[in-house]
Amino acid sequence: MDRHFLYQNAVQCVEAEIDFVEATFKQLKGRPARSLREDFCGTAQTACEWIGRHNENMAWGVDLDDEVLLWGENNNLSKLNQQQYSRIELINRNVLDCDITDLDAVLAMNFSYFIFMERDLMIQYFKSVRDSLNKDGVFFLDAFGGYEAAKELREERECDGFTYIWEQASFNPINSQMQCYIHFKTDEGVEMDKAFSYYWRLWTLPEITEMLLAAGFSTAEVYWEGTDEKTGEGDGIFTQSKIGTADASWVCYVVAEN
Ligand SMILES: C[S@@+](CC[C@H](N)C(=O)[O-])C[C@H]1O[C@@H](n2cnc3c(N)ncnc32)[C@H](O)[C@@H]1O
Numbered sequence: 004m005d006r007h008f009l010y011q012n013a014v015q016c017v018e019a020e021i022d023f024v025e026a027t028f029k030q031l032k033g034r035p036a037r038s039l040r041e042d043f044c045g046t047a048q049t050a051c052e053w054i055g056r057h058n059e060n061m062a063w064g065v066d067l068d069d070e071v072l073l074w075g076e077n078n079n080l081s082k083l084n085q086q087q088y089s090r091i092e093l094i095n096r097n098v099l100d101c102d103i104t105d106l107d108a109v110l111a112m113n114f115s116y117f118i119f120m121e122r123d124l125m126i127q128y129f130k131s132v133r134d135s136l137n138k139d140g141v142f143f144l145d146a147f148g149g150y151e152a153a154k155e156l157r158e159e160r161e162c163d164g165f166t167y168i169w170e171q172a173s174f175n176p177i178n179s180q181m182q183c184y185i186h187f188k189t190d191e192g193v194e195m196d197k198a199f200s201y202y203w204r205l206w207t208l209p210e211i212t213e214m215l216l217a218a219g220f221s222t223a224e225v226y227w228e229g230t231d232e233k234t235g236e237g238d239g240i241f242t243q244s245k246i247g248t249a250d251a252s253w254v255c256y257v258v259a260e261n
Pocket of ligand 1: 014015042043044045046065066067068071096097098099112113114115118
């Protein structure tokens with residue numbers, strides 16, 4: 004049982020994420036993005052995907068936790084060839100103190116920035132991202148919500164050889180703070196309880212876009228997922244939207260231009 008291996012296989016779809024970043028940047032700026040910083044990078048799987056896309060792409064991954072960075076180094080960066088490896092760097096630091104600048108794109112994915120509880124601190128983080136971007140740089144975030152997001156619940160999903168369990172253990176409507184856990188159970192019955200723990204504030208989309216604009220971004224747009232007519236489920240295609248659907252739970256991207 005390796006919690007980072009299970010996390011990568013259950014939670015992340017870095018190909019789709021980078022497809023979205025590549026296409027959206029090109030559409031907004033008329034040129035390809037080449038330099039990217041992955042904030043809250045964890046195992047830096049996304050940064051490695053970026054490196055594999057083009058031989059001029061550069062990536063920096065930033066995370067507070069040296070254990071997860073070491074895992075990423077040994078399991079993801081180790082799969083890169085020498086030329087690719089020379090274009091990526093992992094940095095063990097707080098994203099609030101990160102001085103990697105002149106970037107085309109900064110990413111804050113899997114809701115990691117929900118750790119900032121106060122509006123002032125979030126704006127401070129968003130401002131520091133803006134200072135790190137090129138004049139035509141773009142900040143990519145994701146967000147989740149819907150009426151089930153504020154519910155205490157436990158959901159199971161079958162994966163290849165194991166079960167992924169997402170638990171919203173508590174939610175406080177007064178401050179919108181929530182305790183979430185990821186648990187895993189192998190098909191052989193081995194359980195890994197509380198493999199990951201997240202204490203987050205469930206921010207709403209208007210709050211997030213307002214804070215991005217307050218931090219000085221010139222735009223802050225929501226990209227909402229389309230619906231597959233046959234299944235009624237999300238179709239994986241995110242487009243800039245002003246009106247979303249009142250789904251029980253949704254995930255979307257937020258894109259802010261410098
Ligand atoms: C939800 S994981 C995200 C992993 C990966 N980016 C993804 O998309 O799945 C959150 C990560 O943020 C890191 N983290 C939390 N607070 C941080 C901070 N202030 N600065 C840098 N990293 C932080 C944690 O160590 C953890 O690896």
